[in-house]
């Protein structure tokens with residue numbers, strides 16, 4: 408279990424992590440989500456005692472990281488796959504880690520096998536692809552057979568096979584009763600991997616919820632309509648007691664409506680439609696809406712799109 412209590416980190420006048428309180432529980436994969444710069448890596452570094460909190464507290468199975476007797480047997484982490492001595496072979500890298508942490512040498516072959524690196528164990532780590540480096544980093548995290556595992560953006564830069572492998576590995580570790588805490592900035596990826604979600608934005612907690620609840624609360628089905636006779640269409644829809652929202656770019660959206668019903672209604676009143684499409688909002692959209700206010704740097708300068716992301720749709 409990882410417990411955060413008012414965890415805060417300030418760099419100069421930048422509040423990177425702002426009073427985070429939540430618990431990561433065993434037996435499930437907990438996704439740690441937030442846009443770039445939200446404070447995920449800083450939080451993970453504080454969990455591992457690599458950064459000191461400005462205030463607040465974080466405990467691993469009830470203890471601070473620096474009070475753990477054999478840290479690698481309590482918590483294993485992959486923070487930066489490239490943070491490996493490149494001149495060493497994969498096997499030697501793991502042997503050094505094992506020996507300096509009182510872990511039997513025999514464990515090295517086991518973890519090499521688990522991550523599928525046995526055949527390249529003699530190769531120098533500097534020649535490894537990103538995917539192989541990720542696997543080596545994960546082998547290091549698994550070395551002490553810890554009850555808690557933490558991975559920072561483990562699927563970044565991986566091919567679909569690598570992503571599938573990491574996803575299954577995390578789920579099997581959780582099924583063994585371990586605590587698995589994994590960060591990502593992709594909601595779609597987390598939806599396939601995690602059972603629980605912690606979402607942060609600008610260092611602050613935005614959601615701490617089960618994935619099932621998040622999906623239920625955020626799966627919105629709606630019909631998108633576009634017509635050159637917008638005003639007539641609005642009259643028809645309002646006349647039928649249907650609520651319509653403006654979605655920008657001349658598009659209208661009708662929550663929970665049936666496309667057939669709207670199409671027939673428009674036809675009966677001779678209103679031309681240029682678009683009539685049933686839609687389901689994606690979890691990525693729900694995540695963007697949740698975090699829109701807290702994104703540091705907006706990729707889209709278009710204010711209409713920003714409003715859309717923030718969920719500021721107006722009824723018309």
Ligand SMILES: Nc1ncnc2c1ncn2[C@@H]1O[C@H](COP(=O)(O)OP(=O)(O)OP(=O)(O)O)[C@@H](O)[C@H]1O
Nearest residue numbers: 418421423441442443444445446447448449450592
């Ligand atoms: N050593 C540091 N000195 C100053 N500012 C820092 C430092 N480390 C992080 N920050 C700032 O703190 C904020 C949080 O950064 P952090 O790397 O924790 O976010 P993140 O959610 O992991 O983002 P990303 O997904 O981009 O890695 C950012 O604004 C970052 O610029």
